[in-house]
Amino acid sequence: MPQLPAECQSTNSITCSSPQVPSRRETGWNNLKNHLHHRQPAGYDEKVRKIISHLLKKPIWLIIAFALILRLPLLTGSFWLDEAAQAIESSRPLAEQLDIVADFQPPLLHYLIHFATYFSYQEWWLRMWGALIPGIITIWASYQIGKKLFSEKVGLWTALLLATSSFHIFYSQELRPYSLPAMWGSLSTLALITKPFNNWKFILFSLAGLYSSYLYPFLLITQIIVLWFRQRSIAKLLQTTLLITIGYLPWLPMFFQQLKAGQSLRLEIPGWETVVSIPQFKALLLVPLKFIFGVLNLELTWPFLFAIFIFGFLCIKLFWQNPKHLWINLLNNFGNLPKLWRKLDSRNQMALLLFLPLITAWLISFVVPVIQPKRVLFALPFFYLIFTSLLAWKKIDKESNKNLHFLLYFFLFINLWSTVSYWHETTLQRENWRELKQTIVERFPASSTLVIMSFDGAFAPWRWYEPEYPTLVTGRRHVQDVISLKETLKPTFDKEYVLVFDYLRTLTDPQDKILETLTDFGFTGRGVIDYPGIGFVRIYARTHSAISTLKR
Structure with a gap:
């Protein structure tokens, strides 16, 4: 036990207190500061003060x-x-x-x-x-x-x-x-x-x-x-x-x-x-x-x-x-x-x-x-x-x-x-195409899935983040000719899943002809993937396919 200083050993003293023993944390912190201080070049503190000033x-x-x-x-x-x-x-x-x-x-x-x-x-x-x-x-x-x-x-x-x-x-x-x-x-x-x-x-x-x-x-x-x-x-x-x-x-x-x-x-x-x-x-x-x-x-x-x-x-x-x-x-x-x-x-x-x-x-x-x-x-x-x-x-x-x-x-x-x-x-915030791409790639195998976009080309974010995923575009003109549309959608015949983007589709397919044609082909709507700004990606699957409804 540490001894009190001589001047503090009197029972009448009320001005002295026991010496403060630094804690282990304080000792470590002081050592670190001293170490860093000694490692700084001469005049370092003065330079810092000048910068702050x-x-x-x-x-x-x-x-x-x-x-x-x-x-x-x-x-x-x-x-x-x-x-x-x-x-x-x-x-x-x-x-x-x-x-x-x-x-x-x-x-x-x-x-x-x-x-x-x-x-x-x-x-x-x-x-x-x-x-x-x-x-x-x-x-x-x-x-x-x-x-x-x-x-x-x-x-x-x-x-x-x-x-x-x-x-x-x-x-x-x-x-x-x-x-x-x-x-x-x-x-x-x-x-x-x-x-x-x-x-x-x-x-x-x-x-x-x-x-x-x-x-x-x-x-x-x-x-x-x-x-x-x-x-x-x-x-x-x-x-x-x-x-x-x-x-x-x-x-x-x-x-x-x-x-x-x-x-x-x-x-x-x-x-x-x-x-x-x-x-x-x-x-x-x-x-x-x-x-x-x-x-x-x-x-x-x-x-x-x-x-x-x-x-x-x-x-x-x-x-x-x-x-x-x-x-x-x-x-x-x-x-x-x-x-x-x-x-x-x-x-x-x-x-x-x-x-x-x-x-x-x-x-x-x-x-x-x-x-x-x-x-x-x-x-x-x-x-x-x-x-x-x-x-x-x-x-x-x-x-x-x-x-x-x-x-x-x-x-x-x-x-x-x-x-x-x-x-x-x-x-x-901005449309999160990167995360949407990741969701689709992880849940739908590319070998049995086709993405449909009702425009004259795959949307730019899709091409930027997933250029290799099977994608079908219907053109940017109005989808009105059902016979021609069925011919366009023939690549869906050998697919288990079809994902239809609603993005800008109201401009080219306001009457939902694409969705009607997919139903005629034997596909059934199984839910949607929803992302802010992008809207719905509609999930269609063959009637015999088992797929859970996906919602975000």
């Missing part, structure tokens, strides 16, 4: 790191239909990368992903180059725009809202041309507002945007208008516009071919337009709602209605209390066009970059349906800047400033809520 002085890097962390979950998830089609086309030889008449998009993403496939075909790898990195760069560029035009605080809030937006997170993980043009849009806008104006940077970023998305011209036209207000130089304006036009001219013939092919598809398949586009007036409302609520289902539930009420209440309270100074009166500015033409300040420039591309794209959609929230992702930074820029407005009163912060924190809450919902709810 630098990060605290530059919080944008913490926001970018946070944005990256939020975009890692589900990055390795299954490709859905459009992503798999993109991956298949980009995997072709380099000489075939311009053979994209059937895919209504420019070629830049095709080339970018093609070179990425030289190293790996993993989902996360391809998405990283086509979506994740562009998304992170967009956040950084949006911060710079807010900082240069308004203040550091505006830039940080804009970056934070963009970093946490489930809408931006979702498309920073999608192998389609949405995140890429958003990056070029933010970089070209940054080049546009940076002094001195770098003409060549703006031209290169604009051309990259044009070769990434067919909706990018709506943003570019608006940027040209802003360029005039900022430079007031006809020579520079004409030079910039001319060089961009010359750079895009080689692609125009292919654009018209793609446009013609898309119009033909709309005529061949009645109802195809409803699959790839949104009704005009619904789209007008859907864009701002998706910008606010992200990937959440916009159903009239009580939580959603409550959130709409809170958002509307904060906006009305904010704008009503300061009617002469806030964004809600932008229309009043446009009422005085001569004055507006003489001076377009930074806030009005951001408003123009948001509203004009959306309005023009919406009007063009009456002729060619192109407007969808994901296709105008490039407008999301300007949407946030409309609100965050008020942080730098000197004339805003104390009460309005308080309401503004309430609104920004509400934005942040909605963003985080929808992001967590996206991670946990499969109905908000």
Whole structure:
């Protein structure tokens, strides 16, 4: 037993206590710290302190790191239909990368992903180059725009809202041309507002945007208008516009071919337009709602209605209390066009970059349906800047400033809520073709099973994940000729099981002729496999076959 110190042996002492004997856990931890400390090079602690101090002085890097962390979950998830089609086309030889008449998009993403496939075909790898990195760069560029035009605080809030937006997170993980043009849009806008104006940077970023998305011209036209207000130089304006036009001219013939092919598809398949586009007036409302609520289902539930009420209440309270100074009166500015033409300040420039591309794209959609929230992702930074820029407005009163912060924190809450919902709810995630393929392969032997898809080819995710499994396609035209259909379905005669995909089948077989013909052939429906987004895979088996109903 350890002895007390001499000064503590008196029975009258109340100031001394027994020496504390370190526990085994504490001893081990101290030894580990000492071991690690002695292994570090001289000055290591000082370097760490400098790095931490630098990060605290530059919080944008913490926001970018946070944005990256939020975009890692589900990055390795299954490709859905459009992503798999993109991956298949980009995997072709380099000489075939311009053979994209059937895919209504420019070629830049095709080339970018093609070179990425030289190293790996993993989902996360391809998405990283086509979506994740562009998304992170967009956040950084949006911060710079807010900082240069308004203040550091505006830039940080804009970056934070963009970093946490489930809408931006979702498309920073999608192998389609949405995140890429958003990056070029933010970089070209940054080049546009940076002094001195770098003409060549703006031209290169604009051309990259044009070769990434067919909706990018709506943003570019608006940027040209802003360029005039900022430079007031006809020579520079004409030079910039001319060089961009010359750079895009080689692609125009292919654009018209793609446009013609898309119009033909709309005529061949009645109802195809409803699959790839949104009704005009619904789209007008859907864009701002998706910008606010992200990937959440916009159903009239009580939580959603409550959130709409809170958002509307904060906006009305904010704008009503300061009617002469806030964004809600932008229309009043446009009422005085001569004055507006003489001076377009930074806030009005951001408003123009948001509203004009959306309005023009919406009007063009009456002729060619192109407007969808994901296709105008490039407008999301300007949407946030409309609100965050008020942080730098000197004339805003104390009460309005308080309401503004309430609104920004509400934005942040909605963003985080929808992001967590996206991670946990499969109905908000992409179609899981990879898992569906695994389920089918494990439960149905390829030698006695035939998969039927009512389209002109096997769906792209099926070809990507299971190219060898026996598959029959019926064509993309309406299934009406029963005699011809029976001839098409003859390969089912020597099969025990037939799996019919409902995916897009309502377009080509709305009267269920395929299912009727299988019944005539002696097959009986035995259940379904159900996956969110993909729908039913109907299981048909020979009458003498024993198979349990499969449900997911």
